[in-house]
Amino acid sequence: MKHFAVIGNPIAHSLSPIMQQAAIQHLQLDAIYTRKKLSEEAFDQEIKEWLRSDIDGFNVTIPFKERIIPYLDEIDDFALKCGAVNTVVRYGNKWTGFNTDGQGFLEGLAEKRPVKESDHVLIVGAGGASKGIYLALKQAHNCEVSVTNRTVAKAEQMLEPGSQDRAISLKEAAKQLSKFTIIIQTTSVGLNPEKADLPLQLDLLAPGTLVADIIYNPFETAFLQEAKKKRCNNAKRPCNVR
Ligand code: ATR
Numbered sequence: 001m002k003h004f005a006v007i008g009n010p011i012a013h014s015l016s017p018i019m020q021q022a023a024i025q026h027l028q029l030d031a032i033y034t035r036k037k038l039s040e041e042a043f044d045q046e047i048k049e050w051l052r053s054d055i056d057g058f059n060v061t062i063p064f065k066e067r068i069i070p071y072l073d074e075i076d077d078f079a080l081k082c083g084a085v086n087t088v089v090r091y092g093n094k095w096t097g098f099n100t101d102g103q104g105f106l107e108g109l110a111e112k113r114p115v116k117e118s119d120h121v122l123i124v125g126a127g128g129a130s131k132g133i134y135l136a137l138k139q140a141h142n143c144e145v146s147v148t149n150r151t152v153a154k155a156e157q158m159l160e161p162g163s164q165d166r167a168i169s170l171k172e173a174a175k176q177l178s179k180f181t182i183i184i185q186t187t188s189v190g191l192n193p194e195k196a197d198l199p200l201q202l203d204l205l206a207p208g209t210l211v212a213d214i215i216y217n218p219f220e221t222a223f224l225q226e227a228k229k230k231r232c233n234n235a236k237r238p239c240n241v242r
Contacts (some may be wrong), residue, residue, distance in 0.1 A: 002031035008061035102136025125187035126154040150174035190221035207235035
């Protein structure tokens with residue numbers, strides 16, 4: 001039987017075991033998928049032991065996506081560009097790192113509606129998650145992208161050299177909001193369901209704009225709730241808030 005797992009800290013909240021176990025069952029594989037909490041302080045020691053264990057492959061989540069890199073034998077080009085690894089596979093006795101975060105998110109988005117060349121995408125945030133999505137978007141589509149962030153310099157650094165993409169302030173993004181056809185929220189604002197803070201003001205949201213949030217817990221963030229309300233208020237015809 002193959003053994004796969006997700007490592008991180010904290011890890012109890014992770015939905016990966018449920019999701020992956022369902023996939024294993026669906027594909028009728030002889031495998032199990034578990035979770036493992038590694039210590040932040042003793043990561044260097046614990047990860048070496050982990051790699052010597054009988055594990056066949058694993059996913060990596062916060063806060064180890066960067067720290068795992070020095071322990072791997074190979075890293076695929078895309079993960080290297082992202083500077084982060086979320087998937088590690090054992091080939092023989094070598095460990096190879098990949099990053100599927102951006103592509104995975106875009107596949108989910110495409111189920112709502114495919115990204116078109118005429119789209120103008122706004123990515124909110126410039127952390128690790130944002131970078132993965134930005135690079136996956138650039139790899140798959142030829143659309144225009146703007147990145148907005150509280151710290152604009154971080155958004156600037158993230159852009160592909162020579163691209164037409166733009167880094168703009170949150171204020172500027174709020175002012176120009178109606179021109180974006182897809183908005184992807186990637187900041188950590190919204191993780192706390194008790195706070196209704198928004199990373200970006202949505203007053204000028206166009207009714208036809210697709211708004212996505214990478215946070216899945218809470219299932220509907222304050223940002224998505226606000227987007228639904230504004231899309232409705234700004235529509236010429238009456239609509240239901242769903
Ligand atoms: P991850 O790797 O999960 O993307 P991260 O690298 O810590 O996490 O990035 C967090 C993102 O949330 C950043 O874009 C951060 O903005 P800064 O680059 O200016 O720090 C953004 N963020 C966090 N708290 C925020 C807040 N209160 N308002 C606006 N943006 C915030």
